[in-house]
Amino acid sequence: METTNTLSARDFSSDQEVKWCPGCGDYSILKQMQSVVPELGIAREDIVFISGIGCSSRFPYYMNTYGMHSIHGRAPAIATGLKITNPDLSIWVITGDGDGLSIGGNHLIHLLRRNVDLNVLLFNNQIYGLTKGQYSPTSELGKKTKSSPLGSLDHPFNPLALALGADASFVARSIDRDPKHLREILSASHHHKGTSFIEVYQNCNVFNDGTFLNFTDKKLKDEFVLLLEEGQPLVYDQGKKGIRLNGLKPEIVNLEEGASLNDLWVHDSRDATKAYVLSRFFDDSLPRPFGIFYQADRPCYEDDLLDQIDHAKGVQGEGDLDDLLRGKRSWTVG
Amino acid sequence: MKNTQALKKVTILFAGDSGDGIQLAGSQFANTTALAGNDLSTFPDFPAEIRAPIGTVSGVSGFQINFGSEEIHTPGGRPDVLVALNAAAYRKNFPSLKSAGTIIVDPAGFDKKNLRLAGYDDEENPLLNKPADYQFYEIEVTRLNRDAMKEVEIAPRDRDRSRNMFVLGFIYFLYNRDLEVTLHFLEEKFKHKPDALEANKKALMAGYNYGDTIEAITRFRIEKAKLPAGEYRNVTGNQALALGLIAASKKAGLDLFYGSYPITPASDILHELAARKNYGVKTFQAEDEIAAITSAIGASFGGALGVTGTSGPGMALKTEALGLAMMLELPLVVVNVQRGGPSTGLPTKTEQSDLMQAVYGRNGETPIPVIAASSPSDCFWAAYEGAKYAIEHMTPVIVLSDGYLANSSEPWLFPKAADLVEIKAPFRTEVEDYLPYERDVREVREWAIPGQAGLEHRLGGLEKEDKTGNVSYDAENHELMVKTRARKVALVAKDYPETRLLQGAEKADLLVLGWGNTKGAIQVAVAQALAEGLSVAQLHLRYINPLPEDLGAILQRYPHILIPELNDGQLVRIIRDHYLVKADVLDKIQGKPFLAEEILAQIKKVLKDGNH
DSSP states (O other): OOOOEEEEEEBBSSSSOSSSOOTTHHHHHHHHHHHHGGGTTTOGGEEEOOOOOGGGGGGGGSSSSSSOOSTTOHHHHHHHHHHHHOOTSSSEEEEEHHHIIIIIHHHHHHHHHHHOOOOOEEEEOOSSSTTTTTTTTTSSSTTTTTTBBTTTOOOOOOOHHHHHHTTTTTEEETTTTHHHHHHHHHEEEHHHHSEEEEEOOOOOTTTTTTTTHHHHOOTTTHHEEEEEETTOOETTTTTEEEEEEEEHHHHHHEEEOOOOGGGBBOOOOOOHHHHHHHHTOOTTTTOEEEEEEEEEOOOOHOOOOOOHHHHHHHHHOOOOOHHHHHHOOOEEEE | OEEEEEEEEEEEEEEEEEEETTTHHHHHHHHHHHHHHHEEEEEEEEEETTTOTTSSSGGGGEEEEEESSSOOOOOOOOOOOEESSSSSHHHHHGGSSSTTTEEOOOOOGGGGHHHHHHTOOOOOTTTSSSOOTEEEOOOOHHHHHHHHTTTTTOOOGGGGGHHHHHHHHHHHHHHHHHOOHHHHHHHTTTOOOHHHHHHHHHHHHHHHHHHHHHSSSSEEEEOOOOOOSEEEEEEEEEHHHHHHHHHHHHHTOOOOOEEEEEOOOTTTHHHHHOOGGGGGGGEOOOOSSSHHHHHHHHHHHHHHHEEEEEEEEEHHHHHHHHHHHHHHHHOOEEEEEBOOOSTOOOOTTOOOOOHHHHOOSSSSOOOOOOOOOOSSSSHHHHHHHHHHHHHHHHHHEEEEEEHHHHHHEEEOOOOOOOOSSOOOOOOOOOOOOOOOOOOOTTOBBOOOOOTTTTTTOEEEEOOOOOOOOOOOOOHHHHHHHHHHHHHHHHHGGGSOOOOOSSOOOSSSSSEEEEEEHHHHHHHHHHHHHHHHTEEEEEEEEEESSSSTTHHHHHHHHOOOEEEEEEESSSSSHHHHHHOOOOOOEEEEEEOOOOOOHHHHHHHHHHHHHHOO
């Protein structure tokens, strides 16, 4: 057995050359993952990365763990079968906005409702990169791409609202350009028991460069980034602004112009209603929240399944193959 | 004393409305008959709708059973006895009845309303204008059963629900059957519904006693069949298939994972397995057909025996994932309980029309072994063997059953667990020099499962480099890998037993070649042809891909090959393609199994037309 505390990020880097475009946000996510996993206290052989198809889905090839680069959209279902088979594994599903929300949308919502104990990283770059630049299910309305020369007609998904709607038990957002934040969220998702859903904003510098500029540009991000901290008031823009709840309606207040910290919405990631309101911070009229929106303790599918099996064995006894073949009624000839 | 007449075999068709409990009565009769020591074969036939329009021909449910003191290979072609609970059941099934057969009817099912629903004109009541030469028993089932129900506390609307038990009791009397099996069944079924239990028992007894009281009725006696010695049980195809999967997982020492999405006629496999949790079976009712197979692939990656089961339309949805499983070279069993197609087709009817799909239906060069079951109990062996090849050759395997095999039953000389052949999973444990796609002489790679230190590796659907499994777009390597995977699947044939004729001589004018559920009907037809002195032989194919290595030499011995198939000609194309032999199809695409007489007629026609 290898001991985990001797491993470093380099031990999790496979011998395969990384083939994302230079400048792609995926590099940062890979780097943060490789530096977080040695700190999680899991043996390398117990870690599995499962992906579908798309730029992000090449991820498992670059992690020196067990992994599978599967088919488009199906990673959540493959991971479910694997987790049911071996619940001791730490399984990470790597997907993108096309893979996870378009072709694999069905599997994603069913994974979330079942609450299988694994982690889903959805790299959201709001574009189809590997197929060279068509609009994705998270692209903004009116987006002009090769497949939408007059502008996209598709209303975009709000991934976190979707996850909350599917009763996900851990819902968070982070971004490729904030390594420390991303590492914290990855670590928290690992420690959550149940399906963790993490949307990672990821810049595609070839086909959709700058789509998250509001949240990365030094001049803009103060105004648009709201970092969620448990038990803390919702404050942003260097402490100048905050969010107050008027009933269920969020309002921006200016702390420099008389508003009090005491009036602000205090973040409680166990509050499902507030989490949903937070997920609706989805246009430029409100800052975009980053952090853990919601977490809840809910039974995991694979634990309940194993409980049923244990219970059946307890009540009926461990099954004997000859009894099974004989069935309830048999008779003898000759 | 009644007259008792000895019979060698008899075929009874129970028919009524789909709400009449025909399937239940039929399967009870089958279980009782099996325990009485007869050989038998059944054919349940029911509408796709849960409650098809009451009283109409499309709503008729039928259960045919052929049983006897001799070996039984089919559900019996044309029935000797038709039990028709209403006019629609009569209308639908009378034409298939044997001439001078026996008809048992409930006149209450032939009232004005029922006659109209069955599509008879006002003056057309068949009971008033009985066809000559047939023996009619008009038994007032509804009235007599209501009389019996007077002694039971039961709501008026429920009192006719036990009519099926009354009829069953009467048939038990006619055929000298014991009530014990059914009484025991009712006690289990209605353990928590004492009123329903009382009503059903009362109806069963009333039917039996009615037979005893009426005059001028002949009872029948069918001696026990001379079956090979041993311990038997009754089994349907879907039950047997589920048992085969569990047995294989136990013998291989693997957990069984069954991912499935409900679909007719495969759902009973899921039900069977879900009830076997004390055997450690993990069933997963997936969100769709694709998740059903991909979850099974995930389970196999994790070291379990991953299995998924479905029927035609679901098989279509699994196609891409089948390709992935083939590329990953992980064990996977995919069961297709075929039904009438294309598209949604005929969900409750049988067909053999997914053979091409099983053998060829994927993108790229994607050979996958295909095994076809040939009888309800053979579903056990097909599943067991399919799992064995999947595990030992690290490949997906398709096991073909169909709606007829799935729901039909027969007595089964079941094996002892200790007598089942071993299944050995090619696990990798040695850490040194591990290359995920290094192969043994059979081109089989080893199975390294997550959780083992030092064997970390990545799999995927992209083409991979020989031995290392790393992604490779190299031209020469791609061709090498395609050929290697093909050779690996071809080498599965090395594990097959010798191919043997079922009947007839090694040289004859005609070989009848079958696959799947046609075995019984062909067996009866060829036996008759041989008895009539015709030069014919029978071979039944179990392994469709890869084909047995000794098959070609056998086929070459016959100047003519006839292939009966419940499709528009699929195996016939594969056989012609592989062997360039003269083969013709006898097709039937009616959602029903072959009758032996249809095959016999074609045998005679071919031999007459041919210039042999």
